[in-house]
């Protein structure tokens with residue numbers, strides 16, 4: 262069985278984390294991942310503290326296994342959500358879209374394990390010093406908010422720069438990705454887009470089908486001007502967004518145009534006017550599967566690959 266430092270740190274069976282995902286990383290998906298031996302993470306997005314509390318309670322009703330919560334640092338409710346996490350004593354926190362340093366002392370004091378998502382080496386180093394228990398190095402192949410460096414380039418550099426365990430995210434969809442991440446020094450993987458296309462994820466069927474129909478070049482990055490580059494599937498919305506950006510639309514105009522688009526795409530299934538966050542790995546995903554099958558297939562494939570790689574090392 263494949264076991265790493267991440268399994269020990271979080272007391273999980275497999276080194277597979279489901280990325281916190283706004284709107285679709287709800288109790289249904291989180292509990293399914295944790296029940297299958299991975300680590301489910303509740304995505305809090307820009308949701309209000311009451312919604313977050315409810316999701317924590319719903320998850321606890323559906324699993325006794327460890328799970329975590331993702332705090333979106335750009336949320337207007339970030340402080341209140343952090344308070345809910347402390348009050349509800351959630352054991353594991355991941356953070357996205359920024360620097361979580363101001364919140365780390367509070368979490369550490371309560372013994373909460375913190376694993377921030379980073380997209381560059383400097384932030385990884387800084388957060389290790391601030392007390393992070395592990396780091397998620399996320400490449401720009403990912404769905405959602407992204408940085409500028411690819412996973413294959415970022416990951417080994419983060420691994421060389423910190424002593425805490427590193428988890429690879431971005432562009433991973435099967436056991437080949439897991440084996441590659443381990444070869445680059447990661448202790449586990451985080452997948453987002455792959456888990457959207459699971460039976461248990463509440464994502465709208467139209468959105469899931471769009472991922473299944475995608476190729477390696479179906480995604481595009483928009484919203485750079487808002488300081489929030491975001492990867493999603495190309496559609497009418499991203500075309501319009503790019504036109505507005507080219508025409509020099511103001512920040513206010515773009516924000517207004519963008520409002521509510523994520524919920525419209527991910528949950529209501531409007532695949533033209535809604536935002537369909539997804540990574541470049543979408544091109545590899547062509548089947549909706551139960552979470553348990555995704556996790557078990559990924560681990561089994563990685564184990565086979567790792568066992569077979571020494572064929573390249575045979576002496577003449």
Ligand SMILES: Cc1cc2nc3c(=O)[nH]c(=O)nc-3n(C[C@H](O)[C@H](O)[C@H](O)COP(=O)(O)O)c2cc1C
Pocket residue numbers: 279280281282283285304305306331332333356357358378399402403404405406430431432433451452453454455457527538539540541542
């Ligand atoms: C629909 C969707 C929503 C996401 N929302 C968040 C979020 O709220 N916070 C966060 O830290 N990451 C978010 N992400 C990133 C994922 O947690 C994960 O790191 C990423 O999807 C990994 O790359 P992959 O899509 O290639 O697997 C989101 C990704 C997707 C696809």
